[in-house]
Amino acid sequence: MGKQYFCDELNNVLSCFHDRIMSCCSGQIGPVYYEAYRGQKIDWEAFKKIKQDAFNMLTEENINNSPCKGCFFLRERKPEDRISPVFNMINISHWTQCNCGCIYCARMLDSKGKITYKAEKSEYYDIVPLIKQLYKQELLDRRNLTACIQGGDISVLKEFEPMVKEFLKNGVKTFHILTNNIVYQPIINKLMDLNKVELFTALDCATPEVYKKLKRVDKFNDSVNNLRKYAKGRENPPIIVKYIVVEHINDNIEEIQKFIDLMSDIGIKIVEFTIDNKWAMFTNLDEKPLPAHYGDLYLYFKKACEEKNIVLNVWSRTEFIINKYALKI
Ligand code: SF4
Numbered sequence: 001m002g003k004q005y006f007c008d009e010l011n012n013v014l015s016c017f018h019d020r021i022m023s024c025c026s027g028q029i030g031p032v033y034y035e036a037y038r039g040q041k042i043d044w045e046a047f048k049k050i051k052q053d054a055f056n057m058l059t060e061e062n063i064n065n066s067p068c069k070g071c072f073f074l075r076e077r078k079p080e081d082r083i084s085p086v087f088n089m090i091n092i093s094h095w096t097q098c099n100c101g102c103i104y105c106a107r108m109l110d111s112k113g114k115i116t117y118k119a120e121k122s123e124y125y126d127i128v129p130l131i132k133q134l135y136k137q138e139l140l141d142r143r144n145l146t147a148c149i150q151g152g153d154i155s156v157l158k159e160f161e162p163m164v165k166e167f168l169k170n171g172v173k174t175f176h177i178l179t180n181n182i183v184y185q186p187i188i189n190k191l192m193d194l195n196k197v198e199l200f201t202a203l204d205c206a207t208p209e210v211y212k213k214l215k216r217v218d219k220f221n222d223s224v225n226n227l228r229k230y231a232k233g234r235e236n237p238p239i240i241v242k243y244i245v246v247e248h249i250n251d252n253i254e255e256i257q258k259f260i261d262l263m264s265d266i267g268i269k270i271v272e273f274t275i276d277n278k279w280a281m282f283t284n285l286d287e288k289p290l291p292a293h294y295g296d297l298y299l300y301f302k303k304a305c306e307e308k309n310i311v312l313n314v315w316s317r318t319e320f321i322i323n324k325y326a327l328k329i
């Protein structure tokens with residue numbers, strides 16, 4: 001038998017997107033558990049078989065017919081790798097409404113850039129009944145589960161609090177909550193008290209003017225004030241603030257320096273540097289070059305973080321692209 005491959009995302013992750021339930025959010029359409037899900041009754045035996053079938057395709061003989069072919073996350077299978085009957089990460093992203101309109105938003109095609117002001121139901125399906133069924137089928141790891149709530153934005157989803165409570169009731173290790181942070185959420189503060197959450201938000205700048213160009217709403221001060229509320233009284237607030245570099249808007253060292261100074265002033269201890277999806281996902285960088293100054297921006301960002309004692313996270317794909325196409329190392 002030839003080589004066998006393995007994917008930790010396939011093994012551990014279930015992603016509930018607005019248009020389908022699938023294995024991963026790799027940017028590649030990997031194995032799909034349910035196409036165009038709209039709350040239908042699920043054949044759970046067929047559902048459970050999909051993961052095993054997908055792994056059966058991860059061999060040298062079959063890989064050409066696998067939806068995982070060519071994926072960045074594939075690695076060679078080790079003898080100790082086991083296929084798990086449960087998922088320990090669930091991505092929830094079954095709605096598209098949002099109260100801002102980031103110019104780099106991957107959902108723009110679905111949300112059509114519409115800005116929503118009041119909490120609504122998802123236009124696609126309700127997640128709470130699905131979560132209940134996944135627990136009933138013993139598909140979620142009650143002791144070790146990370147519930148990653150991605151969005152749209154949580155503040156305009158009616159099911160946000162009910163879903164958090166459903167996870168807490170059935171067993172969850174931690175939450176990753178992605179939000180633009182325009183609206184303060186008391187339940188997130190409570191989760192911080194319980195040590196059960198990491199909040200991820202993309203501020204991307206340090207001034208209202210740049211914020212408005214990036215997000216198309218005038219809410220910079222709300223986002224910053226809410227960061228201050230969550231960080232207050234916490235030595236190491238569980239908050240990761242992203243700086244997504246967007247060409248011709250915030251791709252300069254002045255804005256980066258102001259951003260790092262602001263994070264230090266608020267008491268944020270972890271930031272993330274990333275490049276927007278145009279370069280991370282949708283451009284063939286062997287044909288169209290990455291802006292050359294992105295390498296310098298990254299190095300500057302790193303140094304500025306070190307000077308303020310702030311931890312820098314870099315998404316592996318950003319690091320790969322910056323190293324290969326900008327720093328050429
Ligand atoms: S190999 Fe890639 S496409 Fe396939 S499940 Fe893993 S992350 Fe998804």
Ligand code: SF4
Nearest residue numbers: 098101102105152180
């Ligand atoms: S906050 Fe998120 S969902 Fe809303 S527009 Fe920005 S990227 Fe899109």
